[in-house]
Amino acid sequence: MDSTQSCGCSCTPGSGSLPCGCTQGKKETPGISTATSTITLANRFDHFLARWGVNRMGHTVRPGLYRLGNPDAGSPVFASANYTLSFDALRSALAGVDAYILVLNTNGINVWCAAGKGTFGTAELVRSIEWSDLAHVVRHRTIILPQLGAPGVSWPEVMRRSGFRVEYGPVRASDLPGYLKNHTATPEMRSVRFPFADRLVLIPVELVHAALPTAAGALILFFLAGPLAALAAVMAVLAGTVAFPLLFPLLPTRDFSSKGLILGTIAALPFAGAFASNTTGPVWMNAAGTGMALLIMPPVTAYLALNFTGCSTSTSRTGVKNEIFRYVPVMAVMAASGVLLGILLGLPGWLGVF
Amino acid sequence: MFDSYRVNTLRYYPDRCINCGMCSRVCPHGVFVPGSETAVLAAPVSCMECGACALNCPVQAISVQSGVGCAWAMISAAIRGKDMDSGECSCGGEPGSCCGTALEKPE
Numbered sequence: 281m282d283s284t285q286s287c288g289c290s291c292t293p294g295s296g297s298l299p300c301g302c303t304q305g306k307k308e309t310p311g312i313s314t315a316t317s318t319i320t321l322a323n324r325f326d327h328f329l330a331r332w333g334v335n336r337m338g339h340t341v342r343p344g345l346y347r348l349g350n351p352d353a354g355s356p357v358f359a360s361a362n363y364t365l366s367f368d369a370l371r372s373a374l375a376g377v378d379a380y381i382l383v384l385n386t387n388g389i390n391v392w393c394a395a396g397k398g399t400f401g402t403a404e405l406v407r408s409i410e411w412s413d414l415a416h417v418v419r420h421r422t423i424i425l426p427q428l429g430a431p432g433v434s435w436p437e438v439m440r441r442s443g444f445r446v447e448y449g450p451v452r453a454s455d456l457p458g459y460l461k462n463h464t465a466t467p468e469m470r471s472v473r474f475p476f477a478d479r480l481v482l483i484p485v486e487l488v489h490a491a492l493p494t495a496a497g498a499l500i501l502f503f504l505a506g507p508l509a510a511l512a513a514v515m516a517v518l519a520g521t522v523a524f525p526l527l528f529p530l531l532p533t534r535d536f537s538s539k540g541l542i543l544g545t546i547a548a549l550p551f552a553g554a555f556a557s558n559t560t561g562p563v564w565m566n567a568a569g570t571g572m573a574l575l576i577m578p579p580v581t582a583y584l585a586l587n588f589t590g591c592s593t594s595t596s597r598t599g600v601k602n603e604i605f606r607y608v609p610v611m612a613v614m615a616a617s618g619v620l621l622g623i624l625l626g627l628p629g630w631l632g633v634f
Numbered sequence: 635m636f637d638s639y640r641v642n643t644l645r646y647y648p649d650r651c652i653n654c655g656m657c658s659r660v661c662p663h664g665v666f667v668p669g670s671e672t673a674v675l676a677a678p679v680s681c682m683e684c685g686a687c688a689l690n691c692p693v694q695a696i697s698v699q700s701g702v703g704c705a706w707a708m709i710s711a712a713i714r715g716k717d718m719d720s721g722e723c724s725c726g727g728e729p730g731s732c733c734g735t736a737l738e739k740p741e
Contacts, residue, residue, distance in 0.1 A: 393702075395684075395686075396684065396700075396701075396702045396721075397702075397721065427659070427660060427662065428662065430660035430684075430686035430689070430690055431684040431685050431686040431689065431700065432689075433689070433690070434689045434690060435656070435690050435692075436690075436692045448659055448660055451662055465659070467664065467667075470658075470659065470661070470662065470664075471662055471663065471664055472662035472663065533636035533637070534636060534637040534638070534639060535636050535637060535638050535639075536705075538636040586705045587705050587706045587709075589703055589704055589705045589706075590702070590703070590704025590705060590706050590707060592703075593662070593682075594663065594680070594682050595639065595682060595703030595704075596639060596642045596681060596682045596683040596701075596703045597683050597699075597700075597701030597702060597703045597708075597719070598639075598641060598642045598643055598683060598699075598703075599638045599639035599641075599642065599703060600638075600703040600704065600705050600708060601708065601718065601719075602638035602639075602641075603638045603705065604705055604708060604709065606638060608709075
């Protein structure tokens with residue numbers, strides 16, 4: 281696993297956009313780069329693009345050891361991921377602190393996700409400590425990790441293999457100034473929340489991912505069933521991608537899918553009403569429209585809501601699997617019945633029977 | 635009803651606990667809290683099976699089948715005929731892993 285072949289970053293010519301920190305052998309020690317605590321306009325633009333999912337894997341920092349301020353052999357060492365949002369949160373929180381930052385190679389993925397996958401993990405941490413020659417840069421043997429790196433890191437293993445003691449700092453880098461006063465974190469600093477602002481920033485990337493299939497679906501519906509049906513499709517998706525994250529804690533029940541079904545039904549009600557009160561077409565046609573809105577919109581919203589589990593901060597794999605097995609069949613049956621209803625009742629109309 | 639998260643794979647063996655306090659330090663949901671003799675399993679249903687406590691417990695007093703609770707990853711894996719539990723499609727893997735939504739939260 282060590283040195284020569286374990287460097288995970290992309291060294292193949294043509295595939296990487298940034299200069300890669302890989303070395304061919306163990307002997308060659310990379311230099312220490314310099315970082316500041318200033319977040320520039322260019323950094324903010326990069327964060328903006330990352331939030332919109334533009335060049336998703338490209339928001340990377342070169343892995344390796346960084347000097348922040350004027351650190352000496354007694355200065356603290358912090359570990360981070362090579363994702364710009366992670367690295368920038370850390371360096372800006374450490375304004376005025378002389379420290380070293382060891383950036384692990386997580387393929388441009390944030391600390392928590394990378395830890396879940398194991399790329400922000402024991403092996404990469406030990407490798408980075410050895411490769412950066414950290415033991416000769418600092419006198420002490422402590423490295424401060426973000427708490428959310430813990431799902432990938434085993435501190436006894438890191439200690440055994442590198443001699444470094446892992447200290448888990450707070451969840452959020454912004455709590456570091458408080459934490460560093462006596463190196464203890466309050467229960468508040470140790471807990472993950474999912475406040476409005478954190479949910480808000482996730483919406484753009486949800487929208488971007490849903491945009492193309494939604495546009496295609498709305499276009500097809502526009503020609504098959506008219507503008508109201510096309511609008512209904514867009515509204516079902518907006519309910520799942522925008523309203524769901526915003527209203528998340530307010531929606532009743534614990535499961536994401538049931539929350540989504542409730543929200544989707546609320547979104548469907550105006551359309552069901554509009555179809556029902558339509559005075560122009562035949563009655564059975566309006567009934568079909570109402571039925572379709574109530575049968576198809578809720579499962580669309582619920583499916584998007586279910587897929588939001590990965591963005592949330594509290595779902596267990598066991599629970600999500602339960603949700604999939606419980607609700608996906610319900611969603612499928614509802615949507616299929618709605619479509620069938622549309623075909624059965626809409627077909628004579630399209631064929632010009634009436 | 636409407637709560638799929640009541641059961642999970644977290645198991646705690648307090649007789650092995652040496653009260654080092656590491657589990658309550660790494661848990662982001664207050665599942666473990668410090669106690670006088672041993673760590674206390676205070677909120678088992680809040681566990682998200684991230685595995686941090688078990689991995690950092692020096693005496694294996696905690697076990698959990700850790701994984702990422704991401705429906706997108708599991709459904710993507712199922713569609714591609716892969717093991718839903720393998721985490722192959724979750725974020726944080728190789729570039730081009732099939733999960734489309736990154737959990738872009740922590741620092």
